[in-house]
Amino acid sequence: MTIFNLKHVYNRFIETAISWLTPERIRLYPATICVLSFFVWGVSIAMGRGLTDASGNIIGADFLTFYTAGKFFLKGRMMELYNIAAQAAFQKNLLAPVSFNAVCYFNYPPFATLFCATFALGNYLAGLLLWWGTGVLALAFSLHLLRRELMALRLRSTGCLFLMSFLFFPTIVWFLYGQDTALTLLLYTIAFVMLRRENDFAAGLALGLLLYKPQLAIAVGMVLIIKWRWRALIGGVIGAGIWLAIGFAISPLVMKEYLRLIPYLFELQRRHDLIATWGYHNFYGFAALLFDGFWKKGSNILALLLMVGGVSAVLYFWRRIDWKPGTRSWDMMMAATFALGLLISPHLYLYDLMLLLLPLVIIWSYYPHGTRDRPLDSGPLLVWTALLYTACFFSSSISLVQLWLSSLAGLPRAAFQCSVPIIIGWVCTVIVLSKEPCNN
Numbered sequence: 001m002t003i004f005n006l007k008h009v010y011n012r013f014i015e016t017a018i019s020w021l022t023p024e025r026i027r028l029y030p031a032t033i034c035v036l037s038f039f040v041w042g043v044s045i046a047m048g049r050g051l052t053d054a055s056g057n058i059i060g061a062d063f064l065t066f067y068t069a070g071k072f073f074l075k076g077r078m079m080e081l082y083n084i085a086a087q088a089a090f091q092k093n094l095l096a097p098v099s100f101n102a103v104c105y106f107n108y109p110p111f112a113t114l115f116c117a118t119f120a121l122g123n124y125l126a127g128l129l130l131w132w133g134t135g136v137l138a139l140a141f142s143l144h145l146l147r148r149e150l151m152a153l154r155l156r157s158t159g160c161l162f163l164m165s166f167l168f169f170p171t172i173v174w175f176l177y178g179q180d181t182a183l184t185l186l187l188y189t190i191a192f193v194m195l196r197r198e199n200d201f202a203a204g205l206a207l208g209l210l211l212y213k214p215q216l217a218i219a220v221g222m223v224l225i226i227k228w229r230w231r232a233l234i235g236g237v238i239g240a241g242i243w244l245a246i247g248f249a250i251s252p253l254v255m256k257e258y259l260r261l262i263p264y265l266f267e268l269q270r271r272h273d274l275i276a277t278w279g280y281h282n283f284y285g286f287a288a289l290l291f292d293g294f295w296k297k298g299s300n301i302l303a304l305l306l307m308v309g310g311v312s313a314v315l316y317f318w319r320r321i322d323w324k325p326g327t328r329s330w331d332m333m334m335a336a337t338f339a340l341g342l343l344i345s346p347h348l349y350l351y352d353l354m355l356l357l358l359p360l361v362i363i364w365s366y367y368p369h370g371t372r373d374r375p376l377d378s379g380p381l382l383v384w385t386a387l388l389y390t391a392c393f394f395s396s397s398i399s400l401v402q403l404w405l406s407s408l409a410g411l412p413r414a415a416f417q418c419s420v421p422i423i424i425g426w427v428c429t430v431i432v433l434s435k436e437p438c439n440n
Contacts, residue, residue, distance in 0.1 A: 017383040023373045030167035033393065037172050050098045051124055060128045060178030064091060064104040067127050070120025073113040078251045081110060082261055094124060110254045111247035112212045128178060135175070135182035139165060142182070142189040143361070149193045150365035168360070169393040170353035179351045184213060188358050191220065192334060195232070196325045204232035208239020216355070219314050219341025226315055227323050278400040278415070282348035283307050286420040289399055294412035310344040317431060328366065332434035335359035336427045343423060353392050360385070363430060381433060384426040395419035
C-alpha cells in the first residue's frame with residue numbers, strides 16, 4: 001500500500017470518527033461513565049464487610065500501602081519496612097476478622113514514610129478520608145494554577161474544571177484506588193507553570209521532589225539538560241537532596257537497605273502473575289504483555305528499544321525548537337513531552353494516566369471554543385483525544401481478556417496494550433499541530 005493510499009485511509013477514518021463524535025455523544029458518554037462508576041463503587045462498599053467492598057478488596061486499596069508505611073514509622077519499625085512478611089501480617093491484622101490474603105507492599109523510598117505518617121495517626125478509615133481530601137485539594141490547586149496561567153481556561157471556573165477532570169476515567173481510578181497521583185500532578189503542574197514563567201529554579205525544585213517516583217521526571221529532565229537550563233537542574237538536585245537528607249535523617253541503615261533492594265523490588269513487581277501487567281500503560285508494560293509469556297529476553301529488548309526511542313524522540317524535537325516559554329509551540333511541545341514521558345517511565349499503572357490531565361488541559365487551552373459545536377479542533381486532535389479517552393477506559397480490560405483467551409486456548413499468554421500506540425498517536429498529532437497556526 002502506497003503512502004498516498006495510507007493517507008487516504010487515515011483521512012477517511014478521521015472523517016468517519018468525526019461524524020460519529022456528535023456533540024451529544026461527547027457530552028453524554030463521559031458523564032454517564034463517571035456517574036455509573038461512582039454508583040457501582042458506592043453499592044460495592046455498602047455490600048462489603050468491614051473495610052472491604054463486595055469483592056473483598058479493601059476500600060481505597062493502594063492507600064493501605066501508605067498507611068502501612070506510616071504506621072511502621074510511628075511505631076519505630078523502620079527496620080521491617082521492606083520485610084514483606086511483616087507488612088502482610090500487619091495488613092492481615094488490620095482487616096481482621098475479614099480474611100485478607102493479599103499484600104499491598106510498600107516499595108517507595110524510606111523518606112516517604114514521614115509524609116505517610118501524617119495519614120496513619122488515627123485508624124485506617126480516618127487516614128483514608130484525610131488522604132482523599134488531600135488529593136482532592138491537590139487536584140483543585142493544580143487546576144487553579146493552570147487556570148491562572150493559561151488565559152483561555154478562565155472561561156471556566158476552577159470548580160467546573162475540577163468536576164470536568166472526573167470525566168477522565170484515570171481520575172476516577174486514582175480516587176477509587178487511593179493513590180498519590182494527584183500529588184504528582186501538582187508537582188508536574190508547578191514545574192510547568194514555573195518553567196513558563198521562566199522561574200527555572202522553582203520548576204527544578206518541584207521536579208526534584210518527585211524523587212519518590214523519579215522515573216516520572218525522566219523526559220522533562222532530559223529536555224532541561226539538552227536546553228541547558230542550569231538553574232532548573234540545580235533546583236532539581238536540591239529538591240532530590242532534601243528528600244535524601246530526610247531519608248538518611250530518619251534511618252541511614254534503612255536508606256542503604258533500600259538502595260540495595262531497588263533491583264530486587266523491581267523484579268518482585270515483575271514476578272507477579274503476568275495477568276497483573278494488564279494495568280500497565282507504558283513501553284515496559286507494552287513489551288511485557290506481548291512477550292513475557294514466552295520470551296522474556298525479547299520483552300526486555302523491546303522495552304529498552306522503545307524507551308530509548310522515546311527519549312531520542314524527545315531530544316530530537318526539542319533540538320529543533322527554541323526555548324520560548326509561553327509560545328504556542330513551546331506549550332504544545334511541553335504537553336507532548338509530559339505525555340510521552342509517561343510511556344518512558346518504567347512503572348506506570350492505570351491511575352498514573354491521570355497525569356495526562358496536564359497535557360490535555362494545556363492543549364485544550366488553545367482550542368477553548370472548539371469548532372462546529374465540538375471541542376478542540378473538530379478534526380484529528382478531537383479524534384485522537386477521543387481515542388485516548390476510550391483507551392484509558394477500555395484498554396486494561398481488553399488486555400485482561402486477551403490474556404485470558406490466550407491462556408484458555410493453551411497458548412502463551414500475550415496481549416496488545418492498545419493505549420500505548422494511541423498515546424503515541426496523540427503525541428504525534430500535538431507535535432504536528434504545534435507547527436501550525438491556531439484558528440481559535
